[in-house]
Amino acid sequence: MISFIKKHRYLLILLLAIIPTISFLLKPNEYWNMHDDMQVIRQLSMEKCLKDGQIPCRWSPDLGYGYGYPLFNFYPPMPYFVGQVFRTFGFNYLTTVKLTALTQIVLSTLAMYLLASSIFGSFGGLVSAIFYAYAPYHALNIYVRGAMNEAWAAVFFPLIFHFSRKLIIDKKISSLVLFSLSFSGLLLSHNPMALTFTLFLFIWVLFFLYQNYRSIKDTLQTILKLFISAIFSLSLTAFYTIPVLLETKYVQIETMFQNYYHWSVHFTSLKQLFISNYWGDGASVWGQDDRMSFMVGYLHWLLPLFLILYFIFSFVKTKKISTISFVSLLTALMGFFAAFMTHERSAFIWLLISPIQKIQFPWRFLNHSVFLLSISVGIIPSLFSSFKKYSLYLSSLILLIVVFLNISYFTPITHGPISEQQKLSGKAWVNQVTSGIYDYLPKTARIAAQGPAKDFVDSLSPEVKYQVTNAKKGTNWQMFDLFLEKSTNVTLPILSYPIFKVYDNNQLIDYSVEPELGRLVVSLSSGNHQLFIKLTDTPDRTISNIVSLLAWLSLLIYLLINYVIKPRCQFHQR
16 A cells, blocks of 8 residues: 555645645535536436437437527537436436536546656656646636536647657557547537647647657658547547538527627737736626636746746757757747737737637637646756755645645635526526527527427417327427317427428428428328427438447457457466
8 A cells, every 4th residue: 555655646646636626516515607507408418318319419409498409419528428427326417517527627637647747757747737737727617617618628638649649659559549539539528629729739749750750651650640540530529520510501600600709809918818817707808808817827827938938048058958848848839829829919810720710719729828838847846856855845835836826716706505406497497498599500590489489389370279199209309199170380399400300190291491480380181190200310410420330339349359358368378
């Protein structure tokens, strides 16, 4: 036991050090107000899909005021996959959201430790990991914005850097697989973050390709493995990425990038980034009157700035720079560049590289900035080594200061007791099913629903007497018997979306689309009808599902062969 503690002492210290960042999440019956207060309804939607056999989840019937819309056809599902693990163990929805956030904080911290310790040693890994855990922007994502998907992206940044570097160095298939899985996690967490992160990954990979250069042939083989890893990652996530790329033409996403959500409205200032310690849970607005914080963190930028100056001075003096020093310098420079991308002076880059405008808020680059700056400070214990016996004390003092400066941000400003029943009923329920109602609204609708959908039959034109019996419904289907006294047009409480199919007495029938809300309308004669309505896959979705299924089966076969079959064969040979 003593030897275990001694061997893993820095990891154990790290786990103890981050307890304050998660202590609120361990409090029973406490919940907090957040900007994106849809975590519960999204988790509920994911669970309903899985229980109903709608895998992967495409259609969420409760959203859009009960008319449904294709949330997880476009919204990354990773946090809700994690949340479903906790639901399986019986935790309620509120606790599940808290445990998902807690898991994100712990895993992102451990991922940074894995990366930084592989470069700077265990103590350096501890320094980078604590800086990463206590970055104010991470507190902002969890405890103010409730941006669970963007927060989960921060788990995979260090893993992607670590396994891409490992693949370049050892060229093993296991590293290729882990790199693919890491990038898959990022794609399934936050695709705009994946888009902007690729720039920094490209620079990182180029450096280590140069650092590990042996020959042109060897380098080309390594590049090929990196390319294969990227393709495999896209294959693993095809069930999500292909519809995102090919089916946005079916939904109204324009409102997500206009007016308040236009990228040009949300730049930060130098004061907000580096000087102000204001902390609030209000909104991001035009100008500098934001009621939320965009601080990098005092030590998070002061120490990297010092490191840049130190390395430049040292290089001018000695004409030499070590590999780990260059890694620290490179990540510090990239970290400040990411911070620059949040400032209005970077507008010309936003105009030049238009795809990054899909990130909506330039201050989201802070997620990359604190990641890169946290890596750079991992070299501090090595620099302090010249002070011999004072090295440990100096590094520990820095860690105590960074914790002291930022610990207060890891508690929500507004929080209190609330039950799951309260969250899933009344005004709280209406707020959740109508929040973001124009996000991914099918283009067949002119406006979003202004009131709740009715059960099975929304309206009749002309009005006639009718009776609904034997009614059943799941997440992407409804079935019921309908008696009509006279012929009429029946408006169903379902929005048109490719490809809903309607059957009457087991016969496929045509339908029209009501132009106002975009609902399905069927013309039926008098008498008895048995209606069955179901969302079916487009060719794009079918292909994406097959690609992902084959990729995951390939991964499973690889794991079985290398970690089950081969070890058993070797054991029997002995």
